Every structure is written in structure tokens, then in C-alpha cells.
Amino acid sequence: MAKVISLINQKGGVGKTTSANAIAVCLKHKNFRVLCVDFDPQAYLSFSMGADNRDKPTIYEVLKHSIKPQFAVQRTPIIDILPSNGLLTNVEREFTGIGSESILKECLEPLLKNYDYVVIDTPPELGLMLSNAVIASDVVLIPALSDGYSLHGVIQVHETVMRIKEALNPKLVVGGMFLLRYYQREALSRTARETAKMLTRQLDIPLLTTTVRHSNVLSKAMTMLQADIIEYAPNNKAVQDYIRLVDELFEKGVL
Ligand SMILES: Nc1ncnc2c1ncn2[C@@H]1O[C@H](COP(=O)(O)OP(=O)(O)OP(=O)(O)O)[C@@H](O)[C@H]1O
Ligand SMILES: [Mg+2]
Incomplete structure (x- = not known):
């Protein structure tokens, strides 16, 4: 059964999508079977993985039960992905109660047996x-x-995670926070690291030792070339x- 990992942070532009792509690709190169789930209407993960989210069904149709999840999974040259598009913005309004x-x-459950990791x-x-996303996950990374x-x-975001963990998903593991750029x-970065150390200690969550440096090549590979x-x-x-980050997550028993 697949382990489900979500990249979360309510702040925009911190590197969730980039990290979801990179971590999924790193796991694939370790010969694991990986499914990506684009659960953002901005659909940048779908785009970066080269998925077709215009003419093919997306996660939205799966959530609506108009299609079985296995029929919405696309196999792109990079990875298997359940893509999204702007329709996903309807979720907040349509799904209540x-x-x-x-x-x-529930939608991901039938797919878990086919994969080692699902990255959301x-x-x-x-x-x-x-x-x-948090309820569907075994691990969250920030x-x-x-x-x-x-x-x-x-x-x-930590408060939200803890509320859900206590009420609905007690087995959830907060794999940790990691710093980008x-x-x-x-x-400034060194000060940020000290602040991050204090914060994670206070919240009682791990601060991963691996940090991700700035690279325009990474950005270009994903946003312009749709490359692995x-x-x-x-x-x-x-x-x-990112390769080191994934290794650290294995060493710490998070993955
Ligand atoms: N290590 C990095 N080096 C250079 N650019 C990066 C790096 N990580 C992310 N970026 C760039 O920063 C921007 C924001 O990253 P990303 O889209 O991954 O953030 P996000 O948290 O998913 O944003 P949102 O909250 O809007 O979904 C993108 O243009 C991405 O290409
Ligand atoms: Mg994003």
C-alpha cells in the first residue's frame, strides 16, 4: 500500500509544487512506483509533469464520482499523475456537510495498491x-x-494539521519542515535557520537538516521544459x- 505524502503551507510561493515535483521524481529514480496528485486548481504540478488537463478528466471529475480514479490517472513521460484544472475551485462551494x-x-483508496508513494x-x-489533503495523508512535509x-x-498550518490529526487522522506523521532558497x-538565511530551529522546537516538529538552494535551472526544467x-x-x-532531502527522509524513517 502506498504511503501518501502532502506538501503543505498556506503561504503562497514557498515551493510546495516544486517540492512535490522534485520529491516525486527522486522517488521514481529510486525505482519506486509513484503517483502525483495535483490538488491545486492552479494546476502547476500537472503542467510541470506534462499532463493534459484540458481534454482529459481531472481530479475534479473523480471527486464528483463522474469517473473512477484509475481512469483519470495519466502516464506522462515523467510520472503517473491525477491532474487538476480550474474546475477544482468549485470544491469549496460544492462539497459541504x-x-x-x-x-x-476515499477517492485515492482504490489506487493505493498500485503505488509505493503518492505525492499530493x-x-x-x-x-x-x-x-x-491532510486527512488523505500518512505524512505531511512543510x-x-x-x-x-x-x-x-x-x-x-501546524495548528490545522494538529486539529485534523487529533480528530480524524491519528496516524499522521509531521515529517518536518525544510527551508528553501x-x-x-x-x-538573512542564517537568521532564518535560527528562527526555524526555535519555531520547530516550540511546535515539536522536526526541522530537516537538508536545505534546498536557489536554482533557475530547476525552475526552467519544470515551468518551461516539462522535464524530469x-x-x-x-x-x-x-x-x-532534493536527492539529499529524500535520503534524509528515509534515514529518519519518515518515508
Ligand atoms: N529552489 C528554487 N530555486 C529557484 N526557484 C524556485 C525554487 N523553488 C521554487 N522556485 C520557484 O518559485 C516559484 C514558487 O514556487 P512553487 O510554485 O513551487 O511554490 P508554491 O508554494 O507551490 O506556490 P503556490 O502556493 O502558489 O502553489 C516558482 O516560480 C518556482 O519555479
Ligand atoms: Mg503550488
Whole structure:
């Protein structure tokens, strides 16, 4: 049965989608069977993986039960993915009442036997979409930028995670927070690391030692070329960082 991992942070632009793509690709290159789930109406993960979200069914049709999940999975040159598109914005309005927080979990269940890992990308918000992702997950990972505002937002997302864990998903593991665009030589990054250490200690969640450096190549591979980042730029510093990050998650028993 697959282990389900969600990348979460209600702050926008911190690297959730980039990390979902990179972690999924790293797992694939370790010969695991990986499914990506794009659970963000912005659909950047679908785009970065080269999925067709215009003419083919998406996660939205799956949530609506108009199609079985296995028929909405696309096999792109990079990975298997349940894509999304703008229709997913309807979820908050259309799904209300008891059980609306568990729809994603139910929809993914029939697919779990076919994969070792499912990686979910989530939107920058704390609403129903995030609850669905957290309830469907075994592990949540929190990417954060190396700046004060970004770190502060982690307190809110952590509160949501804890509420759901206690009420609905006691086996959930907070795999940890990790810092993106981190520079050892920059005073601001070092200050951010100290703040992150204090914050994670206070919240009692792990701070991963691996940080991900800035790289335009990573961005280009995903947003312009729809390339597998390890095939495209195996020696790129940020790609190397993600490989190390995944190794750290294995060493810590999170994956
Ligand atoms: N390590 C990195 N180096 C350079 N650019 C990066 C890196 N990580 C992410 N980016 C870029 O930063 C931008 C935001 O990243 P991303 O889309 O992954 O954030 P997000 O948290 O998913 O945003 P949103 O909350 O809007 O979904 C993107 O343009 C992405 O290409
Ligand atoms: Mg995103």
C-alpha cells in the first residue's frame, strides 16, 4: 500500500509544487512506483509533469464520482499523475456537510495498491482542500522560504494539521519542515535557520537538516521544459539538494 505524502503551507510561493515535483521524481529514480496528485486548481504540478488537463478528466471529475480514479490517472513521460484544472475551485462551494473533508481520501483508496508513494500538491490556503489533503495523508512535509513571514505562517498550518490529526487522522506523521532558497553565506538565511530551529522546537516538529538552494535551472526544467529534473540536470545544486532531502527522509524513517 502506498504511503501518501502532502506538501503543505498556506503561504503562497514557498515551493510546495516544486517540492512535490522534485520529491516525486527522486522517488521514481529510486525505482519506486509513484503517483502525483495535483490538488491545486492552479494546476502547476500537472503542467510541470506534462499532463493534459484540458481534454482529459481531472481530479475534479473523480471527486464528483463522474469517473473512477484509475481512469483519470495519466502516464506522462515523467510520472503517473491525477491532474487538476480550474474546475477544482468549485470544491469549496460544492462539497459541504458531513464527510466533505474525506472525499480525497476515499477517492485515492482504490489506487493505493498500485503505488509505493503518492505525492499530493496542495493550494496555498487553510480551507477544505487542505483538510482533504491532510486527512488523505500518512505524512505531511512543510516547505518554507528562508524568511520571517514564511516561517510565521507555519504556526497556522501546524495548528490545522494538529486539529485534523487529533480528530480524524491519528496516524499522521509531521515529517518536518525544510527551508528553501537557503544560503549558508547569507546572514538573512542564517537568521532564518535560527528562527526555524526555535519555531520547530516550540511546535515539536522536526526541522530537516537538508536545505534546498536557489536554482533557475530547476525552475526552467519544470515551468518551461516539462522535464524530469534528474534526467535534465542531475548535477544541479538544487536537484542534488532534493536527492539529499529524500535520503534524509528515509534515514529518519519518515518515508
Ligand atoms: N529552489 C528554487 N530555486 C529557484 N526557484 C524556485 C525554487 N523553488 C521554487 N522556485 C520557484 O518559485 C516559484 C514558487 O514556487 P512553487 O510554485 O513551487 O511554490 P508554491 O508554494 O507551490 O506556490 P503556490 O502556493 O502558489 O502553489 C516558482 O516560480 C518556482 O519555479
Ligand atoms: Mg503550488
